Structure formats: structure tokens, C-alpha cells
Amino acid sequence: MDPQNMYIPYLMRIEKIIDEAPAVKTFRLKFVNQEDAEKFSFVAGQFGEYSVFGEGESTFCIASSPTRKDYIECTFRETGRVTAALTSCDVGDIVGFRGPYGNIFPLEKWFGKNLLFIAGGIGLPPLRCVIWNVLDLRDKFGDITIVYGARKVDDLVYKYEFEEWLKYPNVKLVTTVDPGGETPEWKGEVGFVPSIVEKIQPKGENSIALICGPPIMIKYSLPLLEKFGYSQDSIYTTLENRMKCGFGKCGHCMVGNVYVCKDGPVFRYDELLLLPAEY
């Protein structure tokens, strides 16, 4: 394989498929060629172009942690041609993967700090990569608080992992569903994510907040974080603009002169404020 040709994907075999939520699946992918596996590495925050041969490519984050070697995971919702083709794949099928692309969450700068994760719906996968990365290095960080909401109970992803997260010391998980989305058995909160953030009153001192989800959730959460003492440079998000190439050429993800794919997808709030609101 010509290393200069960035369009040639790795071949990956689907090892495991998890039905997360209606129309949402997680794939665990392993490299078909061992030498690809050996030279591949990534850092939390990066993403890739996943492809079904004959249908095209689609952009998702890497949802597994770089501390878990030998495989990568992605979580996607069926919305278009490529995700529909992925949805109909079986264990053992071969898909393509290009990456990793983009910048990273600077985990090493956060050693010793408390971490607050705020996620909505299918915004959890990029943060789940960081959550497992942080849990695998548990003693490097302070308290971990995760606020995760979805429209309905069914729409929550990674439900089967929540218990595992909570086995680690000083991890707090607050799950919520939008009003009307609860079931009789639901034991979590009912309410929109920003109102739950307000309720738990996180403390911004010596803390980092990571937020990913629908634009409306982010819009109403940011002022609350500032109110609770999070400085603009301690709030991180990851943008998910439409992308094609992944390395700053196709132009789709541009926000101002910034390419989300190569200058992002991870941005601090203070960096985001300098961009035109085209994300």
C-alpha cells in the first residue's frame, strides 16, 4: 500500500455488533492485516471514515478507548445510504476504515482535575472514548461526573456499560430522559440535560467539562457551566460537521477558515467563540 495515498482504507472485519438503540448500532472492528494493526494508533478525540465497499464512506468518531488495543469501535445511527448499508452488515463482514484523523482531547493536561461529561443522545460515543480512557487511568484524575440524557429510555446508548463505569471509585453517573420519554421502570431523572446540569450544580474549580450532543443542548448548557465557575478554556466539545476526506481538502467541514477535520474536531469553548456560527 502506498503510504502517501490517504484515500486507501484499511480493511477491517466486524468482530461484534451491539444493538444500542432503535436504528443505532455499535461495531467492534479488527484489522484484517496484522501489520496494519501493529502500526495503527490513535488518541481520544480522533475520528475516521468508515466505508461499505460499493456504498461509500461515512464519518464517525472512534468510540472505543486507545487503552483498549487491537480493535476500534464505532457507534452510528442509520440515516443515509452508507449507514443503511452498515446496518445490514453481519459479524465477519469486511468494511473499510481511513484514519485516525483530527486533533485530540489533551488528557495529559487534565491529570489531577475533576472531569464533567455532558452528553445528549448519540453525542455520547466520542465522550465514551474519553470515559474509558480516563477510567483505564483512573488514579490520574479527580472525581468523574457523567450527565447523559436522551429523548427516550430506548435511545440511551451503552446502557449495558453503566454499571461497569460505576464500579470505579468516585464516578457519578446521572442519566435522564426528556419529559414523556420515561418508562414505568425508569429510575433515572426526567428532564432536559441542561436542567439536570443545573440540578447537580457541578463545581468548576479544578475541573474540565466535556460536552457533546444536539446544538440546542450545548447552547443551554454552556451558560450554566460558566455560572458554576467553569472558565471558557476548561470546556471542551467535539464538532461533527459533515465531512468527506478527513484531512482538510474536500471543504465540507469548513467553519470559517478552520477545517473541523484537521484543526478539530476537538475545540475549547474559547476557540469556538472565535469561529463563525456555522457548525
Next chain:
Amino acid sequence: MKKIKKSNFEKMVNSLLQSGSTIIAPVLKKGKHYFSRIESFDKISLDYCQTVLSPKAVYFPSTDSLMRYENEHNNVKIIEVEVPKNPVIVLGVKPCDAYALSYLSEFFLKENSDTYIQVRKENTTIVGFTCTHSDDKCFCTSLNINPFDTKGTDIHFTDIGEEYYVESITEKGNEIIKNFNTMFEDSQTIDKKEYSSNPPIKFDLEKIRLTDKFESSVWLDQSLLCLGCGACAYSCPTCSCFDIQDESNPYSGERLRCWDSCGFGLFTLHASGHNPRHDQSNRWRNRVFHKFEYSVKNLGIISCVGCGRCIRVCPGGMNISEHLAELATI
């Protein structure tokens, strides 16, 4: 500096054709000029104002095969595409288009270099020509490009009557002069301006200053004529945005890179339905900002060359030169 008699120029081109070089030059077809591959000298028509499309596709084809694959019984095999390495000469390139080619190679090769475009550029010789015909859509001079500039060419010709005045710009240009040294004679330096077109300056570039105009209502006003058809981008010599699509049979296929346009609503549409540039005024603003602000921030180059093609081709009557003139006054 050199000069060459027109009869010798013809002999040189025919000799290059005979030696197997691919020559792409302006050809007249049904009243319009197109860059096409020529088989003989007499097909070349240098007497043109503007070709329908620029020679952009020599570097960056409208549809480019990135790879092929076979996918039988879930045994995927990727077949890399070999970009042809035969020498290509593009002849009759005007300064606006040559400038655009130099922008494209800067953009595609500076960072995360594109292997397909790199191979093509290495094997392509750009033979520039001083522009002799302009029309009311041309505005290169308003962007500090002269119709006799040599930027982006390997060798540059200026029609001075019975002869061409010749400037070699790169090693590839030197090679041509060396290979045909009996045909080239030494020449005095001339003032090319006397032999070139001279499109009038239409606005003061310095006064456009977009940075403060992002929120202006001017974008909505100007974009009312825009249909979002993308014709401007497809005819633009510097537009570089693309889409990636698969084309396939059940057991084999091809991954293609195709020209795309930020003027399309689908260009930025998220899977969720959210669209960061949700209406045509946002998209028009992006087009102007990309060319006059973002390219300058990222590469130090304005990525518009004033060729006027987008004006000639627009079915809605959008006129970027008039729009820029308006932006320079507000």
C-alpha cells in the same frame, strides 16, 4: 529572453506531438473554446477570450478514480489506481488560469499532499500565453493579476506579430528551449503590456475588507439571484471542493472523487437534519469569504483570479465582480 518565429512554433508543436506528448490546447467547437487534446497543430485556436472551462481538470479531474475494489464472497481486494505518468503539455493557458493552477497545487500539495495531483503536476508542462482578448466579465486586473503575468507557467509566450516573445520560467521551460534550441533566438526584453489585453480595474481590492462584514445584510441581498445550482463552482478554475462517492456493481466498484460546490444545500447538511449553512445567503457568503478571506488566512493567496467564468455561466445573473465592487463601498 528568447523569441520564436510562428512557423517554428508550429514545427515545435508538431514535433512534440510526433514524439508522443499529449498536448491539451484551446479548440474551437461550435463557437466556443474548450481545452481539448489535440492531434495536430491546426486544431489549436489561440484566438479566444475565455474557454468554457479552465484547464483545472488536468490536475483535478471532475471525476477522479481514487481506487477500485473487488468484493466477492466478502473477500475484499483493493486495487490502487495508477495515475498515468506520461508527459502532458497544456498550451495556450492564460495568466488567470495559470495563476489558478498554481493556487491549486499550493492548496493540494502543501499539507497532506495529494498523490494523484502531485503525479499529474510533475508530469505536466504549462505553456502560458499573454492574454490578448478580454471582455466585460474579465476582472483579473482588479485582483492584481496582469494579463501578461507568468505565475503558474513553465514557459510563457507573448504574440508580438510574426513571432512569439518567450520567457522560460522553470526547469521544464528550459528543457523545451534546450530541445528546440535551433528554433529559439535571443531577444531583447519587451514591454508585454503593449501586446496584451487590458481589462479595466472594477473595484479597489483593498477596500473590500470582509472581516467586519460577516453579519451584513448584503449577503442576503446579493444572493437573491442565486439558484444554488453550483455552476459557478464547476466553472471556477480554483474551486477545489469535492465529494467522495462509490460506484459499483455487485462484486466490484470504484471510489470516485467528484467536484462539489459549497453552493449546494446538501454540502453541509448534517445527518441529524441540522444545516450549519441553512440558506443560500450563508452559502454565497461562504463562497466569497473562502476566496477572499479564508484562502488568504490559510495560504496567503486570494483564490479568485478574475476569469469571469462564473459570471458568464450563471443562469440567475449573479456577477461576482459587481458584488465585490459593492462590498468595496460598504
